[in-house]
Amino acid sequence: MKYIDPISTHSWKNLCIHFKDMKNVHIKDLFFQDSERCKKFLINFNNIIYLDYSKNRITDTTLQYLFQLAKELFLKTEIKNMFSGKKINKTENQSVLHIALRNRNNSPIYVNNKNVMHDINIVLSKMKNFSESVINGNLRGFSKKKITDVVNIGIGGSDLGPYMVTESLKLYKNHLKVHFVSNLDGKHLLDVLKIVNPDTTIFLIVSKTFNTEETILNYLNAKEWFLKKNKIKNKELLNFHFFAVSENTKKVNSLGIPNENIFKFWKWVGGRYSLWSAAGLSIALSIGFDNFLKLLDGAHDMDNHFLHTKIEKNIPIILALISFWYSNFFLSETECILPYDQNLHRFPAYLQQANMESNGKSINRLGRKISCQSSPIIWGEPGTNGQHAFYQLLHQGTKLIPCDFIIPIFDDKSPYNNHVRLVSHFIAQTQALAFGNSSKEVYQELHDLGYNKKEINFILPFKLFSGNNPTNSIVLKKITPSILGSLICLYEHKIFVQGILSNIFSFDQWGVELGKNLSKKIYANLNNNKKIKEYDSSTNYLVNLYKKNIYNN
Structure with a gap:
């Protein structure tokens, strides 16, 4: 593999020269020059899926240089390396094969000379049998009552992905109520336990390693609640209600869940890319296994587009x-994700983790300090809520914030007039961000409203919109399992390409480790009433403040 500094x-040199010509060019002039x-x-x-990326501060020349950069960095080779099972996650010596999970044509994909598709299909079959048995009422709790509720206990990718998908596909939900618990804060679990009946609830404990502190503690607390609530002494009855998704079978067994209740996934599946695996069991339970397969099918379609389409027409690329271009030349720091569909309300949060945990790195693939900008900060909210919150900054602030606007053309559940109005806002916002308005337009508007010349001259600067704010418009035919699968996959591959462009490893996450390790020692310090002096003054103060209040009450 060629690890090239961009x-x-x-x-890069051509882009630097080109940027000098582009930095003050206005989007409205680009449209004026080319109708x-x-x-x-x-x-x-x-x-x-329709992508309109015309409202960007780019020209044919910009794209020509960017495409050439991708070629100089051997992007197509890097893509093939991932799809062929090569160990591109070098720091953990692993392949990266979430693409295999949705390999619906079952063409062989090898890891260590073993075709992984056989194991994937075994797990899919187990997911199918389990989800259909729960949904149709054949698999019941210990008291022989039908299951009504599912509680998914996980964090990070074991929560954000499945939660986002089940929310996005609410229109496809069946009778099961699916709940998600992630936070170490015990209130998150307690809020769910208050509203479920232990006799009719199953718990899915989702953790790749089964060592994740938040998930394991919530699992143990849920299990204790279940035993007390039902006054159960025979712990084997727990097997009717507790199931695990993990690659660490021994650890799962040691914590009381037998093999038959374990759904396997593998070290070559990253947590934030795991919704396509058994970590998506809550999705299959929520919308049915057939719809889960359609989700995989849609992702597989986008995989094929990404793998086989030339760079110049490749959406993720x-x-x-x-x-x-924006991060490294305009020095923009953030990107905003704006889904104009309420059911996609968790999509920005999902992309936040997928992008920032993947590419939030400052060391390149040669172990040296990175020479360019890596991940942008990802944030966002559904439209039109965001319009009444932070669009003021997008339109008239001092930051350059590229935005992705996402909307479906058809929406079966929203009243027709509501959806048409939503579409009008979607289009209008991209137009306003790109083109802004002129002094002449503002003057005429205020004049027509009856303001005198003195009032107009005072108010006019405050009503000016400079425009030239870049947006991508991503228009979906409809939000279906298949189209959602393609959309999620589109962004997954965009993140992969961003990692290659920045010359970083996208599939490890060492940055989450230090704080977790330090917390173990601090946890031990918090469980006695001795005053400590071993840390810096701020940490000592915070530990001692907590202990002073706890142990003196």
């Missing part, structure tokens, strides 16, 4: 290159 490439600009910067994916 700033050492010929394309058909949208046709040039538009991609239709299978008539279900184009979005990643544009993002890299």
Whole structure:
């Protein structure tokens, strides 16, 4: 594998020169120069996802240099390396094969000379039998009552992915109520336990290693609650209600869950990419296994697009290159995700983890300090809520914040007039961000409202919108399991490309370890009433403040 520093490439030098010409160019001038600009910067994916990236501060020349950068960094080779099972996660010596989980044509994919598709299909079969048995009432609790509630206990990718998908696909939900518990704060679990009946509830404990502190503690507390609530002494009855998703079978067994209740996944599946695996069991229970397969099918379609489509028409690659252009030349620090669909309300949070845990790195693949910007800060809210919260900053603030606007054309549940109005806001916001308004337009508007000349001259600067704020419009035919699968997969691959462009390893997350390790020692310090002096003055103060209040009461 070729680990190339992007700033050492010929394309980077061309981009630096080109940026001097582009930094003050206005989007409205680009449209004035080319009235058909949208046709040039538009991609239709299978008539279900339409990407309009014309409202960006780019030209044909910009893209030419960005495409050349991707080629100089051997991006297509890197993509093939991932799809072929090569160990691209070098720091953990692992393949990265979430793409195998949705490999619906079952073509062989090898890890250590073993075709992993056989094991994947065994787990899918087990998921199918389990989810259908729960949904149709054949699999029941210890008291022989039908299951009504499912509690998914996990954190990070074991929570954000499944939670996001089940919320996004609410229109496909069956009678089961699915709840998600992630936080170490005990109130999160207690709030769920207050509303479920132990006789009719099953718990899914989702942890790749089964060593995740938050998940294991919540599991143990849920198990204790279950035993006390039912006054159960025979712990084997727990087997009717507690199931695990993990690659660490021995650890799961040691904590009381037998093999038949374990759904396997593998070291080559990263947690934040695991919703396609048995970690998505809550999805299959919520929307049915057939719809879960459609989710996989949609992702597989986007996998094929990413793998086989040339760079110049490849949606994830184009979005990643544009993002890299803003981060490294305009020095934008954030990207905003704005889904104009209430059911996608967890999509920005999901992408926040997927992007920032993957690419929030400052060391390159050669172990040296990175020479460019890596992950942007990802944030966002559903429209139109965001319009009444932070769009003021997007339109008139001092930050350059590229935005992705996402909307479905069809929405079966929203009243027709509501959805048409939502679409009008979606389109209007991208137009306003790109083009802004002029002094002449504001003057005329105020004049028509009856303001006199003195009042107009005072108010006019405050009502000016400079525009030139970049956006991508991602229009979905409808939010279905298949189309959602394609959308999620699109962003997964965008993140992968961003990692290659920055010359970093995207599939480890060592940055989460230090704080977790330090907490173990501090936890021991908190469980006695001795005053401590072993840390810095701030840490000593915080530990001693807690203990003073706890032990003196």
